[in-house]
Amino acid sequence: MPSLTAQLSAIFGDAFASLGLDPSFGAVVVSSRPELAPYQCNGALGAAKAAGRPPRELAEAVVAAIDAPGVIGATSVAGPGFINIDVTPDHLGATVDEMRSDASLGVEQPGRAAKVIVDYGGANVAKALHVGHLRPAIIGEAIKRTLCFAGADAVGDVHLGDWGMSIGQLIAHLRELHPDWPYFDREATGPFPEESPVSVADLEHLYPEAAARYKVDAEFAARARRATVELQEGRPGYRALWQHFCDVSIEDMKAVYGDLNVSFELWYGESRVHDRIAPMIERIRAAGALEESDGALIVDVAEPDDTKEIPPLLLVKSDGGYLYGTTDLATVEERVDDLHAEAAYYVVDARQALHFEQVFRAARKAGIAPESVVLEHDPFGTVNGADGKPMRTRDGDLPGLRSLIAAAVERAEQRLAENDLATEYPEAERHAIAKKVGIAALKYGDLQNHRTSDYVFDLDRFVSFEGKTGPYLLYSAVRIQSILRNARERALVPGTVLPPVHDAERGLMLRLVRFPDVLARAVDFRSPNHLAEYAYEVATDFNRFYEACHILSEPDPSRQASWLGLVEVTLRLLRTLLDLLAIDVPERM
RNA sequence: GCCCGCGUAGCUCAGGGGAUAGAGCAACUGCCUCCUAAGCAGUAGGCCGCAGGUUCGAAUCCUGCCGCGGGCGCCA
Numbered sequence: 072m073p074s075l076t077a078q079l080s081a082i083f084g085d086a087f088a089s090l091g092l093d094p095s096f097g098a099v100v101v102s103s104r105p106e107l108a109p110y111q112c113n114g115a116l117g118a119a120k121a122a123g124r125p126p127r128e129l130a131e132a133v134v135a136a137i138d139a140p141g142v143i144g145a146t147s148v149a150g151p152g153f154i155n156i157d158v159t160p161d162h163l164g165a166t167v168d169e170m171r172s173d174a175s176l177g178v179e180q181p182g183r184a185a186k187v188i189v190d191y192g193g194a195n196v197a198k199a200l201h202v203g204h205l206r207p208a209i210i211g212e213a214i215k216r217t218l219c220f221a222g223a224d225a226v227g228d229v230h231l232g233d234w235g236m237s238i239g240q241l242i243a244h245l246r247e248l249h250p251d252w253p254y255f256d257r258e259a260t261g262p263f264p265e266e267s268p269v270s271v272a273d274l275e276h277l278y279p280e281a282a283a284r285y286k287v288d289a290e291f292a293a294r295a296r297r298a299t300v301e302l303q304e305g306r307p308g309y310r311a312l313w314q315h316f317c318d319v320s321i322e323d324m325k326a327v328y329g330d331l332n333v334s335f336e337l338w339y340g341e342s343r344v345h346d347r348i349a350p351m352i353e354r355i356r357a358a359g360a361l362e363e364s365d366g367a368l369i370v371d372v373a374e375p376d377d378t379k380e381i382p383p384l385l386l387v388k389s390d391g392g393y394l395y396g397t398t399d400l401a402t403v404e405e406r407v408d409d410l411h412a413e414a415a416y417y418v419v420d421a422r423q424a425l426h427f428e429q430v431f432r433a434a435r436k437a438g439i440a441p442e443s444v445v446l447e448h449d450p451f452g453t454v455n456g457a458d459g460k461p462m463r464t465r466d467g468d469l470p471g472l473r474s475l476i477a478a479a480v481e482r483a484e485q486r487l488a489e490n491d492l493a494t495e496y497p498e499a500e501r502h503a504i505a506k507k508v509g510i511a512a513l514k515y516g517d518l519q520n521h522r523t524s525d526y527v528f529d530l531d532r533f534v535s536f537e538g539k540t541g542p543y544l545l546y547s548a549v550r551i552q553s554i555l556r557n558a559r560e561r562a563l564v565p566g567t568v569l570p571p572v573h574d575a576e577r578g579l580m581l582r583l584v585r586f587p588d589v590l591a592r593a594v595d596f597r598s599p600n601h602l603a604e605y606a607y608e609v610a611t612d613f614n615r616f617y618e619a620c621h622i623l624s625e626p627d628p629s630r631q632a633s634w635l636g637l638v639e640v641t642l643r644l645l646r647t648l649l650d651l652l653a654i655d656v657p658e659r660m
Numbered sequence: 661g662c663c664c665g666c667g668u669a670g671c672u673c674a675g676g677g678g679a680u681a682g683a684g685c686a687a688c689u690g691c692c693u694c695c696u697a698a699g700c701a702g703u704a705g706g707c708c709g710c711a712g713g714u715u716c717g718a719a720u721c722c723u724g725c726c727g728c729g730g731g732c733g734c735c736a
Contacts, residue, residue: 103679116717120716425732426731538685
């Protein structure tokens with residue numbers, strides 16, 4: 072069923088059409104003056120010129136042409152020609168009741184699920200996840216879940232950095248530290264030990280050491296480059312060692328991502344497309360898109376009507392090596408040809424905008440991705456410290472994701488203790504609650520910002536139990552659960568949602584029925600903050616209703632059942648919203 | 661230099677060409693014999709960076725300027 076605003080828009084569109092005007096003028100939106108009416112139609116102002124009559128008069132004519140007594144309540148024309156619109160209480164109640172019985176809460180499902188890849192990892196093998204991986208993980212997971220809820224077949228790809236120079240550096244470094252390891256015997260073909268000779272903790276200090284040496288020691292750098300090439304050519308010992316790096320890193324990443332409720336369907340890495348690069352380059356050559364420039368192979372992606380200078384995409388360096396653009400292009404090819412993706416969304420740092428512009432243009436020019444496949448960079452801003460600059464530790468490093476999560480959970484635990492909350496629960500449950508509260512705080516602190524904005528990371532603010540925070544949302548959801556639990560104990564059963572009788576009740580209902588529109592916005596803009604904002608509004612409207620209408624002591628049984636029905640659908644919506652944001656709700660707090 | 665993004669309340673941030681620009685925090689005032697007060701109600705706080713333009717109507721679209729951040733071929 073179409074959303075309420077879609078229904079209203081159709082009704083007003085018909086009215087405009089009956090006057091010989093374009094039905095698009097009938098668009099009905101949520102009112103900017105809710106004290107006057109919940110909805111408004113501003114089409115008369117825009118249509119006045121085409122209609123050749125004053126906007127107010129036209130608005131009157133539109134209102135007169137409306138014939139939907141069961142749906143449209145009071146209408147009035149205000150100001151220069153705004154049409155204020157109310158819906159009948161009956162229709163509002165019925166709409167909420169339909170939402171209650173609908174598995175997707177009123178969201179229309181497409182006939183066919185489009186295959187979509189969401190690329191939102193960007194983690195690197197042998198390097199610990201850090202603050203830079205926080206936003207793609209949180210935002211990407213939310214986008215993926217939102218697309219799925221809207222009926223797409225969306226899968227997440229971590230797109231691991233597992234194949235670059237950093238691996239060569241590590242190999243070269245380890246080779247000096249442990250020349251006796253079997254992996255370094257050029258003749259050895261295996262089998263090699265199954266147990267990794269290095270742990271994640273080892274890698275976390277080995278990699279910075281190797282990278283530092285690479286910068287200052289030219290001979291070491293040459294050995295690292297050589298190791299990279301040999302790895303990519305398939306030297307068995309190097310491959311075996313590399314596989315260990317990947318295995319221990321991925322295991323560790325899964326734990327950290329898991330704490331954030333982030334999971335990937337595809338754990339593909341850059342290495343995966345290595346073998347298709349050479350054929351791809353021939354394909355590009357055959358398409359006439361390949362050029363040589365200063366000894367390198369490039370694709371010139373500039374267009375005649377460009378307002379800015381777009382440098383060519385470099386595919387093969389003058390020394391024969393590949394670059395990350397090469398890998399990304401090959402990944403596009405795999406997604407189109409093998410995964411049959413209809414769209415690929417890249418949830419990647421805004422600073423990579425030019426890179427994606429180049430890769431996508433090259434993909435079009437070389438015929439790797441047809442125009443019908445959507446390739447889109449969905450950028451996000453930086454996570455800043457209190458000074459407004461990208462977050463750093465005291466030593467100037469990027470803070471680790473694991474420590475950020477631990478800090479959030481610890482802070483949540485402190486708050487619980489300070490406020491004497493959840494003290495009567497068992498210790499284990501208390502800790503589990505603190506974990507959910509801390510993670511929710513961290514995630515909501517991020518998700519309430521628009522994707523492209525930079526934001527200030529202020530843990531104290533995020534874990535605050537007052538105001539627009541993750542904990543507030545969890546508290547609201549838990550309080551709703553508590554009502555339904557109490558109702559069950561009293562053998563009270565939720566029933567048909569009736570037309571509202573109380574302002575707060577009506578306000579909540581009007582909020583709930585917006586869900587399909589809000590979801591559509593989140594989908595269209597790939598912006599979870601619309602859902603985050605809406606979840607807060609739902610919670611707030613519920614809390615108002617909760618204050619105004621005492622559900623469990625309501626004497627009228629059908630009214631009480633209706634309210635329980637409303638409570639039930641509110642909970643389902645709130646839990647759905649939080650689930651789309653990948654935020655877990657505890658049973659109680 | 662060229663290009664991209666941002667500039668909204670003391671602070672942190674929302675904001676979809678529409679009426680009187682919102683929220684949270686901080687400040688101030690109320691509300692627990694009642695379903696979880698991690699709540700609710702209220703007060704106060706604004707040349708939406710500046711100047712033009714388009715439009716019946718601009719925080720929103722366009723141009724210029726100022727300020728901040730970022731990007732710009734063999735790193736990722």
